[in-house]
Amino acid sequence: MAAPAPVFDSPDPSFGDLLAARPGLALDPLAGLMMEEVPLARIAAAVGTPTWVYSAGTLRRRARLLKDALAEAGLDASIHYATKANPALAVVNLLAQEGFGADVVSEGELRAARAAGVPAGSIVFSGVGKTEREMRLAIAEDILQINLESAEEAEMLSALAASLGRKARVALRVNPDVDAKTHAKITTGLSENKFGVPIALAPELYARLCALPGLDPVGLTVHIGSQIAQGVGSYRAAYQRLGQLVRELRAAGLPVQRVDCGGGLGIPYRDEVPGSPAALAGAIKAGLGDLGVKVMLEPGRWIAGPAGVLLSRVIIEKKAATRRFVILDAAMNDLLRPAMYEAWHGILPVAASGFHAPLSPADVVGPVCESSDTFTRGRDLPALPPESLVAILDAGAYGASMSSTYNARPLAAEVMVDGARFAVIRDRQPYEALLAGQRLPDWAG
Secondary structure, three states: OOOOOOOOOOOOOOHHHHHHOOOOEEEEOOOEEEEOOEEHHHHHHHHOOOEEEEEHHHHHHHHHHHHHHHHHOOOOEEEEEEHHHOOOHHHHHHHHHOOOEEEEOOHHHHHHHHHOOOOHHHEEEOOOOOOHHHHHHHHHHOOOEEEEOOHHHHHHHHHHHHHOOOOEEEEEEEEOOOOOOOOHHHEOOOOOOOOOEEHHHHHHHHHHHHHOOOEEEEEEEOOOEOOEOOOOHHHHHHHHHHHHHHHHHHHOOOOOOEEEOOOOEOOOOOOOOOOOHHHHHHHHHHHHOOOOOEEEEOOOHHHHHHHEEEEEEEEEEEEEOOEEEEEEOOOOOOOOHHHHHOOOOOEEEOOHHHHOOOOEEEEEEOOOOOOOOEEEEEEEEOOOOOOOEEEEOOOOOOOHHHOOOHHHOOOOEEEEEEOOEEEEEEOOOOHHHHHOOOOOOOOOO
């Protein structure tokens, strides 16, 4: 049985409300929905659908807003983009040009960051399950920092680095047991989560790190969750506890040069209060500002989410009993968030006429053979006959990066828009690629 649609206390935002909150998008009375200066219909005609479309201007604007907030708070800070949000080389490269490093959680992401032009000395490797192969690569690349999540991982990295005659710069990830008030599947700072070590055990383990060969402990790291949109109270609590821990470690004669404050700042998919970089910077300053530590930040969704849309074409409208189904050529294999998190995404018609036409409730679904292949239920939308185009909003983070080839559906193309120009930054996957690398066993008939 399909999961029930989320129930909201307020009416859905209007098309005008959705546009007003997203400066990278605009409505032209003739060309329809625009990203920057490019009609989305032109991209659909040139590249096909489904296609991810990213705004370079939005990425730059948000990167600079965050940098400015940290500078205005007087923080000695560096920013390391959470590559998992959107690892497209063009996105990572643009942010590298804005002075961002990268936060990676796999060998693939590390290689992608390096290919995109991120210096090794600006890369942080996070994650609870780094393999020996991944550790070897991180050591060989001499990256800025490896975030350790457990005593067992510390022992593993120590032995490996020592055997190579190298020292790895490490930070200890602590779990502050702070409730970030976010979705259960993306909270990371509670005691029952798999991430980090309990903060009460951190002093003993940090002292052990300082004594282990092959390790150069440089500080602490924390990350309490993703899509945090309930103010900065959770951040304040986490950073206050982290500040107390820094003082305790220093009092014991242990070095703490920097603190990685994680990421998780939320964005308004529907009508949530936008995450505030200034408020986040204030929370960091309140907890850590008097300690003289280098501060690091790992934003992902807040930077990339509002910069992207998923451009899709209507296959057919179907009436069934009392339901109106709009069936798209995009599906849950492209954008998983609604099926996985019951996530709300704005949906806009691309044609200008759709913004002024009568509306009626519709279930917007994909063609995948799962009832969960549903983007929304009961959303007020205009008539959308076959070949109509729609844009699913705020899909720049955890969209393409979580997509798959389920139902043998090729990965969608990706496009970047910059002013009046656009370019394909990843080709649509050809069907031949779905079979590449597969073979029948010798005994097959």
